[in-house]
Amino acid sequence: MGSAIYIIWYRNVLKYFRMKSRIIGSLGMPFFFLVIIGFGLDSAVSVPGGMTTSYVDFIAPGIIAMSILFSSMFSGVQLVIDKQIGFLKETLVAPVSRMELMLGQALGGATTAMIQGLLVFIISMFIGLDIPSFTGILISLGFMFLIGLSFTSVGIAFASRMEDTHGFQLIVNFVLFPVFFLSGALFPLDQIPQWLSFLTYIDPLTYGVEGIRYGMLGASQIDPLVCFAALGGFLVVVLFLGSYLFKRIRI
Amino acid sequence: MELIRVNQLTKKFEELTAVDHISFSIEEGEIFGFLGPNGAGKTTTLSILSTLLSPTSGEAYVNGFNVKSNQNEVRRSIGVVFQDPTLDEELTARENMLIHGRLYGMKKPGEKINELLELVELGQWKNKLVKYFSGGMKQRLEIARGLLHEPKILFLDEPTLGLDPQTRNHLWDYIKKMNREKNVTIILTTHYMDEADKLADRVAIIDQGKIVAMNTPGNLKELIGGSILRIETKNGNEVEKLMTDQEWIEKTTQHDGFVDISLQNAEKHIAEVMKILKDIPIDSVSVRIPSLEEVFLNYTGRTIREEEASSKDRMRQHSRAMRR
Secondary structure: OHHHHHHHHHHHHHHHHHOHHHHHHOOHHHHHHHHHHHHHOOOOOOOOOOOOOOHHHHHHHHHHHHHHHHHHHHOOHHHHHHHHHOHHHHHHOOOOOHHHHHHHHHHHHHHHHHHHHHHHHHHHHHOOOOOOOHHHHHHHHHHHHHHHHHHHHHHHHHHHHOOOHHHHHHHHHHHHHHHHHOOOOOOOHHHOOHHHHHHHHHOHHHHHHHHHHHHHHOOOOOOHHHHHHHHHHHHHHHHHHHHHHHHOOOO | OEEEEEEEEEEEEOOEEEEEEEEEEEEOOOEEEEEOOOOOOHHHHHHHHOOOOOOOEEEEEEOOEEOOOOHHHHHHHEEEEOOOOOOOOOOEHHHHHHHHHHHOOOOOOHHHHHHHHHHOOOHHHOOOEHHHOOHHHHHHHHHHHHHOOOOOEEEEEOOOOOOOHHHHHHHHHHHHHHHHHOOOEEEEEEOOHHHHHHHOOEEEEEEOOEEEEEEOHHHHHHHOOOEEEEEEOOOHHHHHHHHHOOOOEEEEEEEOOEEEEEEOOHHHHHHHHHHHOOOOOOOEEEEEOOOHHHHHHHHHOOOHHHHHHHHHHHHHHHHHHHHO
């Protein structure tokens, strides 16, 4: 059973590395967010005590989460393309279960999204973030992977129902921006009005951002175990949803 | 040995019955052709046999496995080359093959990939992206890929659709070679008469979801008479009346302003026929050695071209039903 998951994963990673321009291009937005918003608002936002003194350091985990979020959700477009070019048919007629195909696709998308996140991680160290401890890095990587796998599954769930790539991009954009802006990636959670705070706490990405923050800065506003449980629960739900919708694809 | 057995197979899409109680069996090593116009039910039949669609009723066994309850075993026994392309054009020929091999559980497909790519003369292109391939090259690659996991049976859905005559001839040679050298049983659908005639050991003529005739191309042609004298005239009925009296005539039929007279050795009787018809205005006379075209006409009462026009509505209905 591993063979099929591996080869679908391999195909996604292979195609990712073949598109150098896409790798570089999608680093642009996180980079500008970090530099312009990070330094621009440095003096305007006061970061909660005990974490860090710099706003750039504070949003770096949020920007890493953002690049993973975007990259993982959009990786679902491959499924829409596979429907169009007929490649999906080739995999569906193979003696493997749809669950394996879906898992390979989800892991592939999560992997490439994580690579994208790691690149932002490295960039943020160049612009001044302290290198976290080894355990800190492991914790961050764990949360990055959880974000990647969850939102790739969401992307696959959408893609299972879509026939054209433009429609897919529109829908995904519609979902992406609220998920990102409500996540507490850009603002401390204790300084916002109550109604907004509520929305923030039901946004799964919040727990991912806080988890990475804990790994990178050594402190967070939400307990990392709570983050892990919340994000893990979300992952189970969307994995189930994604594979359910994937199984129902008609060709 | 019997590799495929189909019994009273039926597939309905809403109102439309795409496949209507068909039964047949296919022996190991055969090249079996489904001949019929678009919308006749060929692709639907193939989709059921390759487990992509489940039948409404009836049974189908592939390599001894039930297509409904033993899907994975069926899939392992077959290779499928679809009518529409299914290659990833952003990958190389070798990578497309590799993915296929691993999906079918092959541990080290490398050598086999090289061998098959050589066989379809794509060896030197194996590391090129498929998007730079011509239509014929892509089709050869699809066939090579379909054979990679050494299936007992290869399904080819309209394998030469949209290819130029030279490439088609080339591809026919490959298909025959695969059948001979690898002992692969081949089932193909086509709406090209010459393709069915040249390739298939046995042909099933399928029309509006039903098999109307099934035999070797030679037998099918013989069954409708040795040869045909085709007379173009406006006085078809008179011609038919005069000709039916002759004992050496097997059968006469009329369609689109032609009278087709079936008889043995048509060329020897032309003079005689002309003598009998000397008072009737005739526009042209031709002798035809029967092809599958005549066989098709004989069994359905239409040429395949007329059939395609009338089946367009059915097709539209069909694709609407499929989308649901």
